[in-house]
Amino acid sequence: MGIAERKEREKADMRRKIVDAAIQMFVEEGYDKMSIRKIADKIEYSPATIYLYYKDKDELLYDVQSEGFDALAEHFRKAVTEKDPYRRLKQMAWAYVNFYRENPQLYDLMFIINDPMNAEEDEEDWKNGDNAYDALQQLMQECIDNKLVRFKNAVVASISVWGFLHGLISLDLRCRIKVCKLSGSDLEEGMEDAINEYLRIIKA
Amino acid sequence: MGIAERKEREKADMRRKIVDAAIQMFVEEGYDKMSIRKIADKIEYSPATIYLYYKDKDELLYDVQSEGFDALAEHFRKAVTEKDPYRRLKQMAWAYVNFYRENPQLYDLMFIINDPMNAEEDEEDWKNGDNAYDALQQLMQECIDNKLVRFKNAVVASISVWGFLHGLISLDLRCRIKVCKLSGSDLEEGMEDAINEYLRIIKA
DNA sequence: TTGGACACTAAACACTGTTTAGTATATTTG
DNA sequence: CAAATATACTAAACAGTGTTTAGTGTCCAA
Missing domain, CATH: 1.10.10.60 (Homeodomain-like)
Incomplete structure (x- = not known):
């Protein structure tokens, strides 16, 4: 029936x-x-x-967070097109930052806000970020294999790149960085300079 | 009287x-x-x-945050002792991470939680982080002047280093990183590897 | 047609930050 | 010294939050 x-x-x-x-x-x-x-x-x-x-608000926020990660995956799919691993990495980094700029509230929920993480009682069971992270780690492995970056370990490389980008973004989102005041340029410029120089520095 | x-x-x-x-x-x-x-x-x-x-809760949290930054300054004063700029940078980076490990709740309030930032109506007026940031920027300038790092601009260099460390820390604090699962090592080890490799890579 | 499962809600509970109105004490003034 | 005023404090209320309970009415199966 x-x-x-x-x-x-x-x-x-x-x-x-x-x-x-x-x-x-x-x-x-x-x-x-x-x-x-x-x-x-x-x-x-x-x-x-x-x-x-x-069950509770956290469980609902977990679902909203999942939608955020779907949107990020779609954003990557559209924006990351290059074949060359290092160029691909640059595209991916900028796609990540642009996703934040277009969806600051969603970024907050996905990477900063605590609540949705309480929905899964076992800490190890959080799957939402896995796709994006796996893609990055695989890409870093490619970069290492082709000697395009100065990293030697793909795990270290991927959490370094991710950590760096997330660090700048979350300092910006939480108003702890005031590059405008410090460098004379506006906030976005300062962040962009840092990202460009970082990408240059990790290049082999 | x-x-x-x-x-x-x-x-x-x-x-x-x-x-x-x-x-x-x-x-x-x-x-x-x-x-x-x-x-x-x-x-x-x-x-x-x-x-x-x-006046309100935010203003009280602002004062608590200030105490946090005083504690960080004291922590730096004790832990950062080397003369050589690059060694000093390494000390400072680890002191920052250790401060987080010893005071995760304070770190949260200082760099992630929104509320205390609402106390100052003018966004540009947040002074709490200035001392620590200025010390880092000055140190990066020294490193650049002595050609000890691959950076060329001290502002970019300091927000890169800070952004990187804060990125790892806040992903850890908010349980978005699971290096343990990914690399077989435990979480702290994974973070330490990333920091060591980062410091190695930015070295001239 | 009757009995039970199901979808839904009004109201209550236990919290939160904040404001208002009023009391009791301390200080200044006549 | 007594009266007037300023100060320090609080009980109670307001408006909001997430969540639970008890109860109502509807739909479906026997």
Whole structure:
């Protein structure tokens, strides 16, 4: 009988409805101004209803985070096109930074905000970032194999590159860097200079 | 007359009392489990009293953050002793990482948590990080002048080094890095390898 | 048609930061 | 010294949060 299937479909539709409202609220207004009650308002259900589809707020945020990583994968797929590994690395680095610039709120949720990480009780079970990280590590291995970078270990190389980019981005997002004041150039320029010089320096 | 002075002293004492309770709560339990009401409880005053000494929670967190930066400065003073600029840089990098390991909650407030940054309405007026940053930039200039590193611009160099270290630290603090799983070594080892290789690579 | 599963919600609970109105004490003034 | 004023403090309320409970009405299966 198709009733069970329909019910399942309706359940999935409702989760979609909730997560869509959450994403929209998140992207437009950010983490601080998003709440379960406002989402309930937006989809015209009571707050309690959300708890029939999500165990708690963290679980909902985990789903929003997953959508963020899907968007990042798509962004990479479009922007990273070069064959040469080092050129590919440069493309990937800039694609990462551009993703942040276009989706700062999502970036925040994906890499900085704590809440979605509480959804998976086992810390080792966080899978959302794996695709992007694996792609980077594989690329760094290619760069090393072709002696295009000064790194020797692909794991170290990938967390170095990622750490560097994430460091600049999160200092920017949290207003801890004021390159504008320090160098006379504007903030974005200062960050771009640092990224360009970093890419030059790691080059073999 | 000494009454005005005594009142001023009492006002300062009360602020100390509040900020001390806040720091203790913060260091022991972290941002999430700290609240104005609990601080009031701890110092045996009503919550409203805190608002006679601090405009809002952000302003109090700003003071706690300042104490964090004082602690970092003291940590640097003790740990950074070498004369040679490049060796000094290595010491400074490890001192920074060790400060994070010994004070993860404070690090969080100093470099990641948003709230204290709302206390200063003008974004350009945040002075807390200046001392530490200036010391790093000056050190990078020395390294560049003595041709000890591959950087050419001290501003770019300092935000690169800082960005890199902060990137690794904040990915670790927010559980976005799982080097243990990826490399077989434990988490701390993976981070240490990346830092060592980074320091090696930027060396001229 | 009856019985039970299901979808949903109003209201409550336990928190949060913050403000208001009022009290009791300390200080200044007449 | 007494009256007036300024100060220090707080109880209670307000507006918001995430989450749970108890109950209602609808839909489906027997």
